[in-house]
Amino acid sequence: MSTTTITRRDFLKISGASLGALAVGQMLPIKVAEAARQAGMLDANGNGYIPTMCEMCVWRCGVRAKVKDGRVVKLEGNPEHPHSLGNLCARGQSGLMNTYDPDRVLTPLIRVGQRGEGKFRQASWEEALDLVASNMQEIKDKYGPEAMIFSSTHNLSQVQFENLLNAYGSPNYGTQRSLCFNAMIVANQMTYGMEEPFRNYGGLKYLILTGRNLMEAISTSETSILSHAIDKGLKVVYIDPRFTKTAAKSADWCAIRPGTDLAFHLALLNVIISEDRYDHDFVEKYTVGFDQLAEEVQPYTPEWAAPITDIQADVIRRIAREFSDAAPNALAHNGWRTSNFENSFQTQRAITCLNALVGNWGIHLLPAAAEGAGLGAPPQPPYPRASAMRMDGVPWKYPLVPFKLGVFQELRDAIIAEQPYKAHGWFISRQNPVQSLPDRRKTLEAMSKMDFIAVVDIFLNDTAWFADVVLPEASYLERYDPLNVVGDLAFLRQPVIQPQGEAKSALWIYKELGKRLGLEDFFQYVDEEDYLRQQLAPLGVTLEEVREKGYARMPGGGEEGEFTWNTPSGKVELFSDTLNNAGFNALPTWEEPPRPPAGKFYLLTGKVGRHTQFATQNNQLLHKYQDEPRLWMNSASAKALGLADNDLVKVTSDVGEANIQLMVTEAIRPDCVYLTPGYGHVSKGLTTAFGVGASDSVLHVTYTDPVSGSQALSQTFVSVTAV
Numbered sequence: 001m002s003t004t005t006i007t008r009r010d011f012l013k014i015s016g017a018s019l020g021a022l023a024v025g026q027m028l029p030i031k032v033a034e035a036a037r038q039a040g041m042l043d044a045n046g047n048g049y050i051p052t053m054c055e056m057c058v059w060r061c062g063v064r065a066k067v068k069d070g071r072v073v074k075l076e077g078n079p080e081h082p083h084s085l086g087n088l089c090a091r092g093q094s095g096l097m098n099t100y101d102p103d104r105v106l107t108p109l110i111r112v113g114q115r116g117e118g119k120f121r122q123a124s125w126e127e128a129l130d131l132v133a134s135n136m137q138e139i140k141d142k143y144g145p146e147a148m149i150f151s152s153t154h155n156l157s158q159v160q161f162e163n164l165l166n167a168y169g170s171p172n173y174g175t176q177r178s179l180c181f182n183a184m185i186v187a188n189q190m191t192y193g194m195e196e197p198f199r200n201y202g203g204l205k206y207l208i209l210t211g212r213n214l215m216e217a218i219s220t221s222e223t224s225i226l227s228h229a230i231d232k233g234l235k236v237v238y239i240d241p242r243f244t245k246t247a248a249k250s251a252d253w254c255a256i257r258p259g260t261d262l263a264f265h266l267a268l269l270n271v272i273i274s275e276d277r278y279d280h281d282f283v284e285k286y287t288v289g290f291d292q293l294a295e296e297v298q299p300y301t302p303e304w305a306a307p308i309t310d311i312q313a314d315v316i317r318r319i320a321r322e323f324s325d326a327a328p329n330a331l332a333h334n335g336w337r338t339s340n341f342e343n344s345f346q347t348q349r350a351i352t353c354l355n356a357l358v359g360n361w362g363i364h365l366l367p368a369a370a371e372g373a374g375l376g377a378p379p380q381p382p383y384p385r386a387s388a389m390r391m392d393g394v395p396w397k398y399p400l401v402p403f404k405l406g407v408f409q410e411l412r413d414a415i416i417a418e419q420p421y422k423a424h425g426w427f428i429s430r431q432n433p434v435q436s437l438p439d440r441r442k443t444l445e446a447m448s449k450m451d452f453i454a455v456v457d458i459f460l461n462d463t464a465w466f467a468d469v470v471l472p473e474a475s476y477l478e479r480y481d482p483l484n485v486v487g488d489l490a491f492l493r494q495p496v497i498q499p500q501g502e503a504k505s506a507l508w509i510y511k512e513l514g515k516r517l518g519l520e521d522f523f524q525y526v527d528e529e530d531y532l533r534q535q536l537a538p539l540g541v542t543l544e545e546v547r548e549k550g551y552a553r554m555p556g557g558g559e560e561g562e563f564t565w566n567t568p569s570g571k572v573e574l575f576s577d578t579l580n581n582a583g584f585n586a587l588p589t590w591e592e593p594p595r596p597p598a599g600k601f602y603l604l605t606g607k608v609g610r611h612t613q614f615a616t617q618n619n620q621l622l623h624k625y626q627d628e629p630r631l632w633m634n635s636a637s638a639k640a641l642g643l644a645d646n647d648l649v650k651v652t653s654d655v656g657e658a659n660i661q662l663m664v665t666e667a668i669r670p671d672c673v674y675l676t677p678g679y680g681h682v683s684k685g686l687t688t689a690f691g692v693g694a695s696d697s698v699l700h701v702t703y704t705d706p707v708s709g710s711q712a713l714s715q716t717f718v719s720v721t722a723v
């Protein structure tokens with residue numbers, strides 16, 4: 001067992017019951033407390049509300065944190081935040097338990113046992129930072145900066161993490177994007193010349209959701225807008241092999257065969273074109289390649305698609321007609337992860353074409369605002385040129401994948417293969433690749449090849465468990481982060497309590513590492529507050545003013561020019577020359593997905609409303625209210641296998657196996673099983689989550705779409721047997 005950090009009793013001593021003995025407000029950051037008092041947010045005893053932002057998922061809803069006697073006692077929604085509109089989801093409300101989790105890492109840790117044994121000793125920041133920096137410098141000197149891998153998942157201080165890796169000079173950067181939405185982004189870029197248009201639900205009458213489980217896989221404002229729109233009569237067609245909470249709120253649920261969403265959408269295109277139901281005006285003025293598309297989809301009739309998708313031909317035809325009848329108030333949602341198959345990219349392309357045919361641009365699809373434009377930034381010199389090729393194959397193997405997206409799973413596999421060269425170090429921040437990459441065995445193998453691994457997290461997560469040094473970040477209620485721009489507002493994350501233990505902000509950690517690596521010119525901010533002041537400079541507001549409301553208004557946009565799509569033709573590209581020139585299908589074309597051999601099931605994954613990814617299972621409140629995960633199996637399949645509800649079963653894929661209890665249900669196709677992601681943690685430093693459930697990442701085989709670099713999780717097939 002680990003000799004980590006601080007015991008539960010120590011924790012209570014510093015943060016819990018004994019706090020009553022402290023002077024009131026003593027645990028509040030002094031400047032924040034001063035400003036809050038002056039603004040009348042805190043009473044004379046230091047109790048009241050401080051505005052900040054949630055970080056329990058990427059939506060970063062506005063929060064009003066209720067503080068009492070120097071502790072956060074409740075989190076409420078900030079009504080002025082456009083994401084939450086005054087509400088917080090179950091995860092957001094439970095956020096204080098992440099901050100007060102007895103498993104928090106509160107001092108830097110240095111490994112003392114074997115890697116993966118979980119034995120660490122506490123260390124000072126000085127020692128831990130020196131150790132990380134000297135290893136990074138040694139790797140750079142011996143093997144070049146490319147031998148150091150960096151990886152992190154979307155967060156507000158990521159801009160400075162990227163600053164560190166770019167200044168250091170490594171081209172090897174892994175993010176969650178290729179595990180998540182590469183197919184959607186690259187398809188949108190090919191058709192529209194932008195990453196993701198904004199979806200406007202105002203006046204929308206008909207919506208097709210393809211594997212976008214918005215009622216559980218929450219996108220705060222969109223989830224609530226959708227919910228209200230359904231109440232007001234929006235008709236939703238939901239396509240998912242599983243009956244989810246979104247299916248329950250939809251007019252139609254089509255239990256599609258996994259991986260065949262492309263056939264369904266091609267058939268919709270076929271009906272709309274062959275029955276002359278498309279918006280001629282929009283197609284002629286604003287698209288290229290319609291004739292080629294019309295020819296391409298000719299064979300894809302509903303009768304052709306029915307046996308492939310298991311959706312009846314008359315249902316497909318009805319949906320196509322209803323969809324086009326509702327034009328332009330019809331929308332095919334581009335989803336994020338669609339079918340989770342290698343052909344998802346073509347499905348995404350088909351979805352973009354469908355939207356063009358009903359002419360919903362400018363009404364239900366709008367260009368998204370540029371992120372963060374208008375804020376100031378610390379000055380810095382240009383980055384050194386990274387001369388080595390990227391290990392993830394961008395662009396030499398994946399010519400259309402933007403550098404920013406990358407192909408993380410390929411990077412991991414290249415580390416194992418030591419191709420095109422050998423990597424020696426890995427710096428991971430705010431990410432849990434041991435859980436989030438498919439095929440855990442491979443991820444652990446890649447980690448075992450490293451001379452050195454450093455992790456920045458708030459917990460000893462499953463990846464930190466295998467690290468040499470763990471650097472503890474202050475929790476989101478204890479730190480500043482760079483501003484977050486949402487629409488025309490820039491929101492502030494400010495500490496509502498002092499960091500516990502020795503935890504520090506990521507802005508501080510990266511700057512300290514930069515200093516030790518001789519890269520101080522890239523980190524020209526004195527501290528977090530100075531960083532924010534530099535960001536706010538062009539806005540003409542002071543940090544003190546922003547603290548009070550929790551946000552600043554961005555300067556009004558300039559004159560809006562006429563909109564054109566940023567594609568080579570300046571139009572919506574139904575036929576894409578870019579795809580053609582790169583040797584890929586320029587039109588959405590049928591690509592047959594693999595099917596499970598007899599006796600095997602498709603293994604489905606998908607979010608649940610009360611957890612975020614692999615990060616919240618240790619939260620004691622969320623843990624209490626979320627049922628322990630079981631493997632969903634259709635009752636007919638269970639019967640055929642002689643299995644009953646709650647039986648312990650063994651799930652076996654080509655790369656791993658896991659034992660888990662069965663949940664017999666009608667809510668899934670007979671040829672599929674489903675497992676909630678985020679369980680089966682390996683770190684014993686997560687004392688609440690450890691030993692609960694099983695990990696689907698152990699089972700997932702690594703498949704990658706050659707066009708977008710997206711992984712394809714539903715392509716993993718498993719057998720299920722009684723234990």
Ligand SMILES: Nc1nc2c(c(=O)[nH]1)N[C@H]1C(S)=C(S)[C@@H](COP(=O)(O)OP(=O)(O)OC[C@H]3O[C@@H](n4cnc5c(=O)[nH]c(N)nc54)[C@H](O)[C@@H]3O)O[C@H]1N2
Binds near residue numbers: 213214336341607714
């Ligand atoms: N509560 C909560 N909300 C979240 C998150 C979270 O962790 N927790 N994560 C956020 C993130 S990062 C993301 S990317 C989004 C993801 O949100 P979604 O895009 O909705 O993704 P998932 O929940 O992964 O999968 C959605 C559905 O796809 C279905 N599916 C699997 N294979 C197929 C197929 O072949 N065809 C079709 N049509 N459906 C299929 C699954 O059964 C599942 O119900 O959610 C975001 N919101």
Ligand SMILES: Nc1nc2c(c(=O)[nH]1)N[C@H]1C(S)=C(S)[C@@H](COP(=O)(O)OP(=O)(O)OC[C@H]3O[C@@H](n4cnc5c(=O)[nH]c(N)nc54)[C@H](O)[C@@H]3O)O[C@H]1N2
Binds near residue numbers: 433461615713
């Ligand atoms: N099997 C399976 N695999 C999947 C998915 C799936 O549905 N099933 N979903 C995919 C998707 S859509 C995505 S986006 C990826 C996500 O994959 P990851 O990005 O790897 O997963 P997260 O769980 O978001 O990792 C976040 C880490 O940040 C830590 N953390 C939380 N708060 C803080 C903080 O304030 N500071 C710091 N430094 N750390 C913090 C948490 O402890 C956690 O270790 O996974 C992908 N992989």
Ligand code: SF4
Binds near residue numbers: 061088089090091219
């Ligand atoms: S959706 Fe929930 S977890 Fe995500 S930021 Fe909003 S309140 Fe927090």
Ligand SMILES: [Mo]
Binds near residue numbers: 176179181
């Ligand atoms: Mo994601």
